[in-house]
Amino acid sequence: MSGALPVEPAGSAYLDLHADAVALLTGWEPTSPSAAVGRDRTLDLLTAGPSALGRAHRVGHVTASALVLDPTGSRVLLCLHGKLRRWVQLGGHCEPGDRTLAGAALREATEESGIDGLRVDPVPIDVDIHPVRCGGDSAHYDVRFAVLAPPGAVERVSAESEALGWFPPDRLPRPLANATAQLVAPALAALTRATFHRPR
Template sequence: MKRDSLLALLAAYEPEPGLEAEMHDDTVDFVKQHPDCFERSLLKGHITASGWVLSPDKDTVLLMHHRKLDRWFQPGGHCDGDPDVRTVAMKEVMEETGIADLQALQKGIFDVDVHLIPENKDIPAHYHYDIRFAFKAAEGQEIVLNSESKDVQWIPVAQVQDANNSESIMRMVRKTSAL
């Protein structure tokens, strides 16, 4: 089954107690209930993948200023049918930032988040079940902007709250010290 690899990753992952654990359980239920969970055509929601990309010294994180949502986030996006969420996360990082030489900082999932995406033109409001991975970027790579972002920057981990202090982002900041 196309969803087995994601379900195995989710089964091996231990989320933070509380909100993340609830979102993890919701994500498992969503994946089990929807064979088409990797397709953005599933209008109630779909699986997305993103990368928490740290600099080689792990002191800064790569964030993009999202054009449509007008906020700073980690790079990521839709799976578009691909069940290999880690590969999707790496592809999205490269497409959205130009950073292609990445090393996984842990074997499995780094974070799980479920968030509502607001209605936009002909696309109804829907949920993103975001599977997040932690990466370390190799030295000397140049940032390249694409049409989805207003800006991409290396932001000191200690100052991320100045760019986006949402619980979703701050949870990843807290987890960074364990990497």
């Protein structure tokens, strides 16, 4: 018997997150016909197992993003993405420490906005699939959430964006990333559910 350590199975760091993603999307009522298609395709992707949550899964991987709202719902926070050169909601890749998709979206929103005390509605508001170049041709199967900022929140630009800005939901900036505007209506609807919290 050799003294070599066993190789960690691909995706084993995402076991909890994979279970959460499958359960969440299986029980989710889509907010639009396109979101229903995105959900079904994402569930198909997840049949590959936990590895579908990591960026090394070249055919595509699940990501999590968030449309951040102020407490009144009169403004949304967007970032001018450094690579895309478009205004987009906050979010990105899942990490091995993430246990839920809502938690991943909240972590990304906190990192990219610099705002402490954000809270997330655990019910997705959209699922969108779009091509990306993550070290080659791939796709993001992006599960999107509404996130609520505390009163008086002050944002700080991160290394991933060139600017952050608050905008009225009916006057979003240009150029705007595809499928960002469609998040506004379901995010505002989430405010009525009053289920925003900080996942454990």
